[in-house]
Amino acid sequence: MDALIDGTQASGGALPSPRAGGGEPGRELPSLTDLRDGQSARVAAVVGGSGLRRRLAALGVLPGAVVCRRGSMPAGGPLLLEVRGALMALRRRDAEAVRVEGAGGR
Amino acid sequence: MNGPACCAGEPPAPARGARTAKVAPGAAGSRRAERWLLVGNPNAGKTTLFNLLTGGRREVANWPGSTVERATGRMRAGGREVEVVDLPGIYSLDALSEEERIARQALLDEAGRALVIVVADASRLERSLSLVLEVAEVAPAVVVALNMLDVARAEGQEVDAEALARELGLPVVPLVARRGEGVDRLVQRAAASLDELRRREGFAGRRDGGGSGASSGSPQAPEEEAFARAEARFLRVQAIVAAAVRRRRRRATPSERIDRWALHPLLGYPILAAVLAAVFELAFAASAPLSDEVGRLLDVAGSALARGLAAAGAPVWLGSLVRDGLLAGAGAVLAFVPYLAIFYLLQEALQDSGYMARAAVLVDRLMEAVGLHGKGFFALATAYGCNVPALSATRVLENPRDRIAHELVIPFLPCNARLGVLLVLTAAFFPRGGGALAFGGLMLLSLGVVAGLTALLRRTLLPREEAPLVMELPPYHVPTWRNVVLPALHHVRAFVSRIWRYLLWATLALWALSALPAGAAPAQSYAARLAGAVGILGAPWHLDGRLVLALLSGFVAKETTLGTLAILYGSAGAGGPVAALASSVSPLVGFAFLAMYMLYTPCLATVVTLREETGSARWAAFSVLLSLGVAGLTGALIEQLGALAGWAL
Known part of the structure; x- marks a missing residue:
């Protein structure tokens, strides 16, 4: 947990430059897939359809939540994420929908 | 033998499926077996608790109109006849999955009559508390069974049950369900809560119509409003956790050590x-x-x-x-x-x-x-x-x-x-x-x-x-x-x-x-x-x-x-x-x-x-x-x- 909290305060993590986005707020921000393993960031927005947003919301993946990327499976497999003290996996295509800011950590 | 478990030993009149109407006023006397509903996140230990309470004797049927199992069991507690219902494991009452719809409906149908035990996982407290708050919005008698305290401790988190109870405004009973610790206290506390609910509500003053109708009948609130409520709920959860949980230096847990191998991108x-x-x-x-x-x-x-x-x-x-x-x-x-x-x-x-x-x-x-x-x-x-x-x-x-x-x-x-x-x-x-x-x-x-x-x-x-x-990747256990x-x-x-x-x-x-x-x-x-x-x-x-x-x-x-x-x-x-x-x-x-x-x-x-x-x-x-x-x-x-x-x- 300490690592997570530190992670939100540090903000020097190098992230790919923000991409040009559509009209939806948060589209221009980097997503969980842009984090490196071990990096934490704060969720800024969850973009995408309502089914996806509702399921992620139920798991506490909401703006303001801190997410730490713990690892990833090879060949484009799911990401391992720590959210609100629990470990979960999310497919990359779904992780793409979670836009983050203030990345930091290891 | 696999018939609708819900009818065993009951007067036939009040149908009690998840989607049935409320019981007519006065039909249910005080002799009627009372009902306790178990709610919780998947892997929070809900079924373990159910087995402890009922001795593992479960009658299983499907919830009406679904393929989701409805497990019920019976227990006696100090002369009370209790029917325990194991609701499906869920993360929220948002009616996205069939399980969530069923749990939500069961809670609404039973509001005012049944006691709800929310099984909270102390090692993943924020997620559990979010569900506790959501359930407390629709159910008047809620007791929190704070499970997995041992796991939380191993992770370097000390959860103060009393502080948690104060912050939530709900009774909280610490529990290590896997070892059967704390179950007696939970049963006592649950019984007391239900008695209190009955005093408050009175047997005549049923909550049909006005009381629960306001929340049960209304369609899902507009989406954005629901997201705003979820955000507000998690903010409140963070405040509660800040007040009730003390973190020591974080150690790698046994699960994390196993996962270094088991989830290794190559050796896995x-x-x-x-x-x-x-x-x-x-x-x-x-x-x-x-x-x-x-x-x-x-x-x-x-x-x-x-x-x-x-x-x-x-x-x-x-x-x-x-x-x-x-x-x-x-x-x-x-x-x-x-x-x-x-x-x-x-x-x-x-x-x-x-x-x-x-x-x-x-x-x-x-x-x-x-x-x-x-x-x-x-x-x-x-x-x-x-x-x-x-x-x-x-x-x-x-x-x-x-x-x-x-x-x-x-x-x-x-x-x-x-x-x-x-x-x-x-x-x-x-x-x-x-x-x-x-x-x-x-x-x-x-x-x-x-x-x-x-x-x-x-x-x-x-x-x-x-x-x-x-x-979700729950901690390992035997x-x-x-x-x-x-x-x-x-x-x-x-x-x-x-x-x-x-x-x-x-x-x-x-x-x-x-x-x-x-x-x-x-x-x-x-x-x-x-x-x-x-x-x-x-x-x-x-x-x-x-x-x-x-x-x-x-x-x-x-x-x-x-x-x-x-x-x-x-x-x-x-x-x-x-x-x-x-x-x-x-x-x-x-x-x-x-x-x-x-x-x-x-x-x-x-x-x-x-x-x-x-x-x-x-x-x-x-x-x-x-x-x-x-x-x-x-x-x-x-x-x-x-x-x-x-x-x-």
Whole structure:
């Protein structure tokens, strides 16, 4: 947990430059897939359809939540994420929908 | 015995399903058994607590209009008669999944009457508390069972239950459900809360209409408002956690240390392979001899009975009916039991230990490539043992469309019984080598059909769902026997009680075909005559009536195929029926027959289970037609291509 909290305060993590986005707020921000393993960031927005947003919301993946990327499976497999003290996996295509800011950590 | 559990020992008037209306005022006296509802996140220990409270005696039915299990049990607490209801494990009351809809509706229907125990996982407190707050919005009597304190402590978190109770404004009882600690206090506290609720509400002043109607009847609030509420709820949760949890220096937990290996991007795979190999080796090593033994015992019993009947002067056909009809039918049912028991045990143990979730993550990329999901991997692997437990294993998939996609492809994976027949027949059709190649080809063919069919289904009937499946990775723990043995036994019992009628009648029909008219030689039996008649069905594939009949009888149970072939080919010369069979068709037609045998309609038990698990006879019928179509097409294609390549038909 300490690592997570530190992670939100540090903000020097190098992230790919923000991409040009559509009209939806948060589209221009980097997503969980842009984090490196071990990096934490704060969720800024969850973009995408309502089914996806509702399921992620139920798991506490909401703006303001801190997410730490713990690892990833090879060949484009799911990401391992720590959210609100629990470990979960999310497919990359779904992780793409979670836009983050203030990345930091290891 | 598997009837609606909700009616046992109850006055019939008030229907109590999840979607039934509220009980009429005054109908429920104070003598009525009270009801406690258990709610919680998946893996929070809800079922462990349920087993502790009820002694593990659960009555299981489905929630009305769904395939979600409704488990209830009874307990006595200080002279009170309590019915405990285990609601499905959920993360929120957002009605996105069927489980969530059911839990939400049950809470709304019972508000004002039932006590709600929310099982909170102290090691993943934020997520649990969010559900606690949501439940407290709709239920007036809530007690929080704070479970997994030991796990939280191992992770360096000290949760102060009293502070938590103050912050929540709800009673909180610490619990280590796996060791049964704290249960008595929980029961006392729950009983006190319910008494208090009753004093407040009064027996006359029911909450129907105004009270709960406001929340139950209203449609889902606009989406953005719901998200705003969820955000506000989690903000409040963060404040509560800040006040009630003290964090010491964070240590790597045992689970994290295991995951360094188990979820390693490279080493994770050989570990998975080793675990699966061990599990399936155990399953087959333990179950195959047991199945054989059951069959042998029934054989012995059948012969003894038939001899007894003959000695008593009974006609020959009666002895044959008892031996080859009744006892063979019982055998067809019982042959499943060792497989099912062992597969369900292993499945529950893997699930309860937490490793199943890791396996799902490891293979998800591979499964995703064919339109399936990592969570369905174990179901598909189980199918090679028996399709029946494989179908129930798809329940871990939350989205109905995902579940049906997996359920439709499972029958194309040959179960152990089919594999056994395929092995024997492959050896017979390819006596001069090439058998291994043919068998390998069959296995690849079945995987190819699964991949091709899923791709097709995803583009047509079952497009991908937008909501991602939840792949939570709970901390590992040693499975408890209650969490493993009880559900496994329940599955086996449910299967046997569901299936025995079908299998018995089907076996009797088969017996009648092959043993009647009484005293006739096998060549004159109805079966032989029927073989002549159904021959026309097999003509497009160059199959004679006997092979068609073998396929038809395989529908009852795949194990019977060899027996049927033996009867039909028995008189056809030296070398035994298998040699007679092999010499009657060319290797090409033989291979096409094997492919069709592998792919065509799964056995009766699978169809009945499909109906049960999809909740619809239409999907079961669709699956039957689908497999017949796929088998027919594949067989024709093999023969056409083979003939083009110069093989003899």
